[in-house]
Amino acid sequence: MIPILFVAFALIVVGCALMVILHRNPVTSALFLVLSFCGLAGLYVLLQAEFLAMVQVIVYAGAIMVLFLFVIMYLNLKRDREDGMPFVLRRGVGWAVGLVLLAEGALLMARRWAPGPIDLSLPPAIGNTAAIGQTLYSRYLFPFEVTSILLLVAMVGAVLIGRGRTQPPPGGTAR
Amino acid sequence: MSLPTVVPLSWYLALSATLFVIGVIGVLVRRNALIIFMSIELMLNAANLAFVAFAQHHKSLDGQIFVFFVMTVAAAEVAIGLAIIVNVFRLKETVYVDEINLLKG
Numbered sequence: 001m002i003p004i005l006f007v008a009f010a011l012i013v014v015g016c017a018l019m020v021i022l023h024r025n026p027v028t029s030a031l032f033l034v035l036s037f038c039g040l041a042g043l044y045v046l047l048q049a050e051f052l053a054m055v056q057v058i059v060y061a062g063a064i065m066v067l068f069l070f071v072i073m074y075l076n077l078k079r080d081r082e083d084g085m086p087f088v089l090r091r092g093v094g095w096a097v098g099l100v101l102l103a104e105g106a107l108l109m110a111r112r113w114a115p116g117p118i119d120l121s122l123p124p125a126i127g128n129t130a131a132i133g134q135t136l137y138s139r140y141l142f143p144f145e146v147t148s149i150l151l152l153v154a155m156v157g158a159v160l161i162g163r164g165r166t167q168p169p170p171g172g173t174a175r
Numbered sequence: 176m177s178l179p180t181v182v183p184l185s186w187y188l189a190l191s192a193t194l195f196v197i198g199v200i201g202v203l204v205r206r207n208a209l210i211i212f213m214s215i216e217l218m219l220n221a222a223n224l225a226f227v228a229f230a231q232h233h234k235s236l237d238g239q240i241f242v243f244f245v246m247t248v249a250a251a252e253v254a255i256g257l258a259i260i261v262n263v264f265r266l267k268e269t270v271y272v273d274e275i276n277l278l279k280g
Contacts, residue, residue, distance in 0.1 A: 006182045010190045017194055017217050021201035026209050033213050040220055043190075046182065047231040049239050052223075059246055064216070064253050071257045072209055075264050080207050086273075087206070094203030098196050105192035115184055115232055135236045136243070147247045154251035162258035 006046055012039035024079040026072045030065055037061040051129040187228035195221035208260050208270045212253065219249050 016036035020029045037060045044053035136144055194217055201214030223242045230238025264270055267277075 003180070003182050006186065010186075013190065014193055014197070017197045020213055020217065021197060021205060021210065026207060029210055029213060033216065036217070037220065040224060043187075043224060044227055047187070047227045049227050049231070049242075052227060052239055052242055055243070055246060059250060060216075060220075064250055067253060067257060068209065068213065071261060074261070075270060077207070077209070077270065080205070080210075080271075090206075091204050094200050097203055098200035101199060102193065102196045105189075105196070109185060109189060109192070115229065131236055132239060132243070135240055140240050143244060147244060150251055151247065154254050158254040158258040161255065161262055 002046060006043070009039045009042040009046070012036070013043070026077045026080070027069065030068045030072060033068075034061045034065045037065070051132050184228055184232045188225060191221045191225040191228070193221075194218075194224065206271045206273050208263075208272050208275075211272065212256055212260075216249065216253070219245060 013036050016032045016039065019032040020036065023029045023032065037056055041053040041056040041061070044050075044056060198214045198216075198218035198221060201217065202211050205211055205214070223245055226238040226242045226245070230236065230242075260270060263275055267275055269275065
């Protein structure tokens with residue numbers, strides 16, 4: 001049952017990701033990206049990472065993609081114009097490089113490889129929110145706090161960049 | 176064709192590699208800065224999938240914690256990047272990366 005679900009979710013993810021890069025309309029691309037993220041959340045559930053699945057849906061498919069859609073609609077983008085010789089050339093080069101990368105990955109996977117020994121000292125039941133919280137607030141406390149600073153800096157930076165050019169007040173210096 | 180009862184790790188890695196390559200192709204092929212951003216998100220999610228797959232395989236939580244941090248960085252990156260794109264659009268009236276050539280003069 002689980003491999004069937006895996007194949008279904010994988011088809012959703014790959015198909016929607018292809019539509020993201022193939023579709024001309026940015027709004028449609030963004031909505032396909034939301035679907036792709038939802039498929040990834042399903043894969044996380046299959047991997048017993050329920051907390052990450054929830055965060056994937058709430059943060060990625062919810063917050064980040066809403067921001068994308070907001071900007072696309074704010075800029076009022078129509079369908080992309082992509083025609084002429086340079087675009088055909090670039091498309092050919094892009095797909096060629098991508099196929100080379102894919103072949104490289106396939107070659108790597110076809111070689112003999114082993115993912116290393118499995119640590120069985122930990123209990124196998126992982127992925128629940130409580131365990132992640134315990135680890136996050138004990139072993140990874142410092143990176144967690146640094147993350148909050150990163151978010152604060154990003155917020156201030158986004159506000160500063162996004163407000164645009166303001167007229168300097170009369171008699172004063174700009175900014 | 177008989178399916179195995181559990182999904183092997185290599186399937187997840189193959190899916191992750193495919194997703195990453197789709198992201199790379201998107202960055203190379205498209206000229207809309209927003210689509211390029213979405214392709215970068217695809218690549219970040221491919222890495223996340225590999226993290227979670229290895230975390231499940233090793234019965235360890237560290238990979239999932241890393242995915243949490245990657246998501247945070249992605250959120251910050253999207254906020255800043257979209258603000259920059261909006262600013263560039265105000266200045267140049269375009270989001271196509273090949274028309275944004277201020278340094279070229």
